[in-house]
Amino acid sequence: MYKLVIADDEVIVFQFVKMVIEKNRLPLEICGTAENGTEAIRLIDQYKPEFVMLDINMPGYNGLEVAEQMRAKYPDMFIYIVTAYKEFDYVYKAMHVAVTDYLVKPIKPDDLVEALKKGISLAAKRNQDRDQAEAVKKQLAAQYPIVMKERITELLRMNESDATLLPLLRQFSGRQHFMPIAVCALAGWLPPTKAGDLEKLPVREEDFSLFHDYGVLLSKEDTLVLILDHWNASVRAQLQQTVATCEQQRGGVFSTVIYMKQDKPLAEIYKKAIETCHMNLFWQVRGTIILGTSAKEETEWEEKIDFTHTYDVFEQFLINHETAAGKEYMARIFAEMQAQEYPRSLVNVSLIKFGCDLLDQYGKALFPAEKVRHMEEAYIAAINGASHAGAVQRYVYQLIDDLTQNSAASQNSAEKIVKWAQNYMEDNYYQDITLEQVAKVFYVSEGYMCRIFKKYTGKRYIAYLTDIRMKKAKELLVSGKFTIAEVARKTGFKDASYFSTVFKKYYAYPPSKLLVQSGDERSGK
Incomplete structure (x- = not known):
């Protein structure tokens, strides 16, 4: 059923159009009638009908003025001009505002029916095309995650470099600075039967959906793989709790292998995590195993590698322009990381996030957007290319100097x-x-x-x-x-x-x- 608004200063027109619609069972509902142009505009904006019938000669705005305004706002609307005037000037103006049809009073019922049926047919075709386009759009949106996951999985299988994989991971995760820290592989099995047979228990991605906030989830056969760009005690606790819940609900047992990336290619870590997880299934090893780091590192750095608290404290030094105190604070952070022997890759990722956050928060107030982008790229390249910890520390200090010096100059004005x-x-x-x-x-x-x-x-x-x-x-x-x-x-x-x-x-x-x-x-x- 389509909506119709009629505007005419003659009440008999309303009655006539209603009678023709009902007699011919046209799928139209008269949702509003107006006796002047101002009221017509209000009703059209209120109901947003597919069809509008306007008399030219009305108080306030005339029909053509209303048509011109409505055509600009609602380009798909079917607009019919009804008038007793037959002069060419009015016809020309009606054509100029792209009305659907031009009906001269007294309107013949057959002419009205023919004009409305033509519009109804076009509206139905338009709706059908729109529905088909929307269906295709939804189908593509639904297929996008599947296609992206298959593409990333295939590249990992083919040992593609991090340079190829990172842009896809960043695009899929929606995070511009996505930098893998660890790869987690999960697989499970049901309790052995009396005959000793072991049945695999596939890991369902929806059970671990909250980890989309920490990385990218990929499924490989019966194994779920999480490529994480965030790892600390809180994330580990959430992972263990989720595994425990799944075991309880599904009556199975899970093995979890976490492989810290360090300086190795992502594809290599991905394969090793899956291979170890499958080996654990063979030997029925239950629980969490962390590879690529020592037990000391696992317990000591996991809570401290998250720089959120560091950033919050350091922010006050920046606002108060206490550069020396800020550097002293960062020196203590570096000394702690060195004493705890943090893996280099984790140090780099944490400091890259730290520096990019500073540029995103404060750099945009000091420099043009294009310069901020170049500074971010240069900073990331410098951190990743540093040959030793002292060089990394120097690049961080240089960024601090660039920001505080420009900020201090602004403070003086x-x-x-x-x-x-x-x-x-x-x-x-x-x-x-x-x-x-x-x-x-x-x-x-x-x-x-x-x-x-x-x-x-x-x-x-x-x-x-x-x-x-x-x-x-x-x-x-x-x-x-x-x-x-x-x-x-x-x-x-x-x-x-x-x-x-x-x-x-x-x-x-x-x-x-x-x-x-x-x-x-x-x-x-």
């Missing part, structure tokens, strides 16, 4: 920072931006930003942000294109009622007053 902050607020007023967030963007403390902002603008941060939002809200309301709720959302307010309260307090009249005025101007009052 408080007026420039405020100008940047004003531009940032103008560009992001519709978001939930706090003074703390703005201060971090420009690499200064919240207290410092508060002081200089008041000094150079004469207003506090929240008052200035309110000025921006209220001026923008007024522009949107005067345009008449948006409701009060829509304007509230577009100017950073989650609640329309609170927005109305702030607006009335700011302008001494409610936002609804501007909506009424804009509506009067359009209707010519």
